[in-house]
Amino acid sequence: MTPCPAVIATVSEYVPVLVMLIFAVSFAGFSLVVSVLLGKKAPTNPVKDAAYECGMPPISDAHQRFSVKFYLVAILFVLFDIEVVFLYPWAVQFQAMPAFLFAEMLVFIGILFLGWWYVIRKGAVDWSTE
Amino acid sequence: MDAMNLHLMLPEIYLVLLGLVILIADLYLAPEKRFNLGWWTAGGLSVLAVWLFATPTPETVEFAGFGLYRADGFALFMKKVFALTGILVAVMSTGYLKRYGRGPGEFFSLVIFALTGMFMVASVNDFMSLFVSLELVTLCLFILAAYRRHDKLSGEAGIKYIIVGAMAAGLMLFGMAFIYGATGEVRFTYMGADGQLVLLSQTVANLESGWQMTALFGFTVLLVGLGFKVAAVPFHVWVPDVYQGAPTPVTAFLSVGSKAAGFILIIRVITLVVPTIAPGADLALVDQLVKLFALIAGLTLFYGNLAAIPQKNLKRLMGFSSIGHAGYLLLGIVAVLAMKAAGEETMNGVSAIAFYLFAYVFTNMAMFIGMVIFTQGSEDSHAIDDYAGLGKRAPLLALCMTIALLSLAGVPPLAGFFGKFYLISSIVEAARLDGYGWLLVLAAAGAVNVVISMYYYLCVVKRMYMLEPTSDEPIHLPPPAKIAMVACIVLVVVIGIFQGPFVQMATGVLATLGF
Amino acid sequence: MDFWIDDIGWPFIKIFIIANVALMMVALLVWAERRVAALIQDRLGPNRVGPLGLLQPVADVIKLFLKEDLTPGHVNRPFFIIAPALTMMPAIISLAVIPFGASLIIADLDIGILFIFAISSLAVYGITIGGWASNSKYSLLGGIRSTAQMISYEICLGLSVIGVFMLSKSLRLQDVVLMQGDGIWLFGEHYTGIMGKILDWNIFKQPIGFILFMIAGFAETNRTPFDLAEAEQELAAGFHTEFSSMKFALYFLGEYAAMISIGAITVTLYLGGWTFFGLENLGGSFSWLTQILIFAVKLLALQFFFIWVRWTIPRFRYDQLMRLGWQVLLPIGLANILLTGVLKLIFKV
Numbered sequence: 006m007t008p009c010p011a012v013i014a015t016v017s018e019y020v021p022v023l024v025m026l027i028f029a030v031s032f033a034g035f036s037l038v039v040s041v042l043l044g045k046k047a048p049t050n051p052v053k054d055a056a057y058e059c060g061m062p063p064i065s066d067a068h069q070r071f072s073v074k075f076y077l078v079a080i081l082f083v084l085f086d087i088e089v090v091f092l093y094p095w096a097v098q099f100q101a102m103p104a105f106l107f108a109e110m111l112v113f114i115g116i117l118f119l120g121w122w123y124v125i126r127k128g129a130v131d132w133s134t135e
Numbered sequence: 136m137d138a139m140n141l142h143l144m145l146p147e148i149y150l151v152l153l154g155l156v157i158l159i160a161d162l163y164l165a166p167e168k169r170f171n172l173g174w175w176t177a178g179g180l181s182v183l184a185v186w187l188f189a190t191p192t193p194e195t196v197e198f199a200g201f202g203l204y205r206a207d208g209f210a211l212f213m214k215k216v217f218a219l220t221g222i223l224v225a226v227m228s229t230g231y232l233k234r235y236g237r238g239p240g241e242f243f244s245l246v247i248f249a250l251t252g253m254f255m256v257a258s259v260n261d262f263m264s265l266f267v268s269l270e271l272v273t274l275c276l277f278i279l280a281a282y283r284r285h286d287k288l289s290g291e292a293g294i295k296y297i298i299v300g301a302m303a304a305g306l307m308l309f310g311m312a313f314i315y316g317a318t319g320e321v322r323f324t325y326m327g328a329d330g331q332l333v334l335l336s337q338t339v340a341n342l343e344s345g346w347q348m349t350a351l352f353g354f355t356v357l358l359v360g361l362g363f364k365v366a367a368v369p370f371h372v373w374v375p376d377v378y379q380g381a382p383t384p385v386t387a388f389l390s391v392g393s394k395a396a397g398f399i400l401i402i403r404v405i406t407l408v409v410p411t412i413a414p415g416a417d418l419a420l421v422d423q424l425v426k427l428f429a430l431i432a433g434l435t436l437f438y439g440n441l442a443a444i445p446q447k448n449l450k451r452l453m454g455f456s457s458i459g460h461a462g463y464l465l466l467g468i469v470a471v472l473a474m475k476a477a478g479e480e481t482m483n484g485v486s487a488i489a490f491y492l493f494a495y496v497f498t499n500m501a502m503f504i505g506m507v508i509f510t511q512g513s514e515d516s517h518a519i520d521d522y523a524g525l526g527k528r529a530p531l532l533a534l535c536m537t538i539a540l541l542s543l544a545g546v547p548p549l550a551g552f553f554g555k556f557y558l559i560s561s562i563v564e565a566a567r568l569d570g571y572g573w574l575l576v577l578a579a580a581g582a583v584n585v586v587i588s589m590y591y592y593l594c595v596v597k598r599m600y601m602l603e604p605t606s607d608e609p610i611h612l613p614p615p616a617k618i619a620m621v622a623c624i625v626l627v628v629v630i631g632i633f634q635g636p637f638v639q640m641a642t643g644v645l646a647t648l649g650f
Numbered sequence: 651m652d653f654w655i656d657d658i659g660w661p662f663i664k665i666f667i668i669a670n671v672a673l674m675m676v677a678l679l680v681w682a683e684r685r686v687a688a689l690i691q692d693r694l695g696p697n698r699v700g701p702l703g704l705l706q707p708v709a710d711v712i713k714l715f716l717k718e719d720l721t722p723g724h725v726n727r728p729f730f731i732i733a734p735a736l737t738m739m740p741a742i743i744s745l746a747v748i749p750f751g752a753s754l755i756i757a758d759l760d761i762g763i764l765f766i767f768a769i770s771s772l773a774v775y776g777i778t779i780g781g782w783a784s785n786s787k788y789s790l791l792g793g794i795r796s797t798a799q800m801i802s803y804e805i806c807l808g809l810s811v812i813g814v815f816m817l818s819k820s821l822r823l824q825d826v827v828l829m830q831g832d833g834i835w836l837f838g839e840h841y842t843g844i845m846g847k848i849l850d851w852n853i854f855k856q857p858i859g860f861i862l863f864m865i866a867g868f869a870e871t872n873r874t875p876f877d878l879a880e881a882e883q884e885l886a887a888g889f890h891t892e893f894s895s896m897k898f899a900l901y902f903l904g905e906y907a908a909m910i911s912i913g914a915i916t917v918t919l920y921l922g923g924w925t926f927f928g929l930e931n932l933g934g935s936f937s938w939l940t941q942i943l944i945f946a947v948k949l950l951a952l953q954f955f956f957i958w959v960r961w962t963i964p965r966f967r968y969d970q971l972m973r974l975g976w977q978v979l980l981p982i983g984l985a986n987i988l989l990t991g992v993l994k995l996i997f998k999v
Contacts, residue, residue: 018758018759019757021757022743022746022747022757022759024665032738036715037735040715040895040897044895045716045718049723054722054724056722057788063786067785068785074798078798081976089812093815093821096987103991107995116155117984130802130973130976130977132973
């Protein structure tokens with residue numbers, strides 16, 4: 006089982022990224038540990054343990070249902086972001102056959118635009134009315 | 136093979152555009168006019184149906200989308216079936232949605248997008264396009280099943296369908312991965328090194344025995360996934376609940392469209408990917424599949440029909456009966472597989488399935504249109520006892536539903552009888568092969584089940600005519616739905632009496648099936 | 651052996667240099683933010699610790715280390731602890747593919763920009779998880795608000811740079827830098843005069859894209875006028891209300907590191923990166939020092955702009971924010987791509 010050279014080359018490009026990741030993780034870990042070690046230790050009490058609501062005693066748990074609009078935004082993000090990612094390979098290859106690729110993209114963006122228009126007309130991202 | 140050939144995909148492109156037009160038109164129409172979108176849909180699909188029926192059956196297979204898509208006789212035939220299904224679903228949904236009063240634009244565009252998926256399913260030539268197009272169908276149907284979202288049963292139907300559907304999709308991908316692992320190929324037909332078209336089944340046939348077992352495992356898992364779609368026992372558990380909970384037009388769409396899509400895929404996999412074993416060669420792979428499918432077909436037949444007997448709800452009863460019909464259709468698959476195992480390329484099973492599905496569309500649709508008219512879409516509960524005395528309240532409706540039920544049961548000379556007849560005769564033909572005499576048992580099971588199903592269908596008919604009505608309220612038959620229902624019933628009778636041209640149409644699909 | 655030197659050794663040195671530069675920049679930025687704010691509001695700002703108050707950030711860090719590390723009882727403990735780190739790490743890791751000089755790049759990936767978007771979008775997790783794990787109403791609101799905002803503007807961010815890659819024909823950031831500043835191509839002719847070279851920067855070739863990118867960049871880093879996640883007047887401190895000590899510091903650091911990282915991407919994509927019309931070759935074998943200086947100057951100018959905007963422009967309302975992102979920027983982004991395509995066909999750039 007010898008992987009092909011191209012795979013080795015691609016993977017080894019990412020080794021520095023891995024080193025960077027280790028650096029970032031250890032930096033975060035170091036900060037969190039050191040602050041626990043150096044920081045002041047004081048006894049806790051019920052008020053200190055409660056959620057901070059500007060002095061008002063918190064009523065009920067905060068884990069409650071929130072507006073469905075956030076969910077809509079998340080779904081729309083997934084849809085549109087995937088379409089945006091499709092544009093990258095197209096952009097890089099654009100020079101190769103500009104006229105043809107331009108026509109293709111007109112169709113793609115046209116459909117994307119229709120979808121966008123539908124979303125706007127349906128008021129899916131309109132937050133001014135509730 | 137290596138060309139886009141967009142002109143072959145024009146029906147699908149037309150459907151996508153139609154769906155988009157409906158979706159956008161919904162934004163601009165006044166709320167009360169939105170329900171007219173059902174007529175737009177029916178009209179648009181009628182144009183498509185005329186177009187498809189005017190298209191001559193292709194003499195050779197043509198490929199589009201760089202080999203992802205095939206245009207052949209079988210695909211064209213199934214597309215006709217789907218287009219007719221779509222029209223009937225649109226007609227019966229319009230009145231239904233008007234009473235239910237909610238989101239017609241989305242409903243009809245989802246129906247059209249599901250149809251697009253079914254059209255793509257009819258033309259798959261690649262595991263990838265198989266998966267994507269089947270998921271397009273099921274994703275739309277998930278939403279449609281849960282369309283009455285303030286109705287608990289409908290919500291339950293949607294959730295159950297999603298969970299089972301997702302599991303089936305996962306299993307299918309798993310199976311595809313094994314077949315790909317064994318053969319290194321996802322396309323069903325592709326250009327070989329010498330410029331000749333190669334069938335994936337030839338590649339499978341040339342594998343070493345170890346890899347053949349890998350491929351067999353892949354087939355089994357893949358077909359389990361497809362078994363969920365066609366509601367074969369033991370993968371049927373979702374059917375009764377989903378059929379009962381989904382809005383009635385969607386149930387109709389599920390029982391015809393989704394099931395047909397599943398069978399098309401099974402047929403495609405079996406004709407293009409499962410190898411035909413040369414006489415005297417190692418039979419292991421295909422022979423195992425024959426036994427497996429024979430077992431599943433037998434179980435499905437008996438389970439569906441026996442479990443339908445105690446049902447108190449007509450929609451639930453239709454769900455179980457639809458499992459029974461899947462059992463009949465599986466007989467055709469068994470016949471094809473047995474032929475393959477014996478090294479013969481006779482595909483009578485496929486033409487029997489095609490004919491059966493064609494007849495099944497009209498029979499089932501007539502039944503469901505009748506049910507929609509009966510409840511007027513308002514509460515959508517279908518206790519069988521409510522149908523008591525329908526013969527007095529609405530004689531035409533009762534007559535049509537009776538004929539539909541009789542055809543479903545398989546009473547000659549209706550269309551349903553000949554569908555079953557051809558399927559059983561294909562299995563009898565397969566039983567003549569060496570070592571497959573035991574298939575006669577399966578044929579006998581098919582015959583016995585006709586009798587069983589006769590019992591529970593006739594129970595419904597008995598209530599319609601023998602019992603006194605529970606309410607005197609007259610039932611209004613809206614003209615479009617009435618015309619559609621009567622047209623279906625006329626076709627059921629006509630197909631039964633003059634089967635010649637229809638059988639010819641169904642056997643015509645065989646010519647281009649292999650390549 | 652080669653593996654250890656080429657794949658671990660050199661990157662380690664580069665990471666050391668770049669991480670140090672980046673952390674210094676963060677410290678400088680914190681100081682600059684307060685000084686510039688004071689300047690704009692006509693007051694003095696921090697001026698006690700060190701010359702001009704320059705050592706103020708150091709004092710702040712020491713203070714934060716010595717503070718009590720409080721994890722309140724009502725929170726979801728494991729998530730509460732990892733959330734700040736999750737916000738800080740992506741901003742640092744995305745610096746890995748930014749070319750600070752001809753050879754000063756930690757990993758010269760051929761999918762550079764996609765890597766940056768993939769990594770930097772992970773920062774959303776830190777904010778969402780932090781807001782949710784805090785189990786406080788302000789935090790939850792701040793967290794989900796900020797999530798919705800960041801993912802909405804991520805689409806614009808992604809759309810706005812596509813024009814650049816249509817010109818550069820490569821997603822590798824080093825290629826994008828080298829493509830700028832060597833003279834503009836028009837109708838098949840290469841103009842290498844000083845105007846030609848200046849106009850070759852993407853900011854002039856992609857002005858609409860640049861503006862979109864800057865706006866989306868402000869939103870991505872939760873800076874005013876898009877700082878709804880921590881809108882002090884209504885949400886206390888938003889998603890980090892419950893955080894203290896170094897956990898708060900990590901959020902703080904993450905935010906400023908994200909500013910640096912967005913600024914560095916802007917410099918790379920639109921402002922010629924580490925090049926400056928030949929100046930980058932000064933210094934012979936120490937030219938890398940010149941290059942990183944050029945980069946730092948451009949970056950600091952941009953950061954000044956960030957700070958300037960923060961202390962000048964009021965905050966958007968949430969519906970305005972969403973309308974701007976979805977109904978204005980998104981179609982402009984699409985139009986910009988089409989416009990770039992048309993112009994490319996006409997001018998044969």
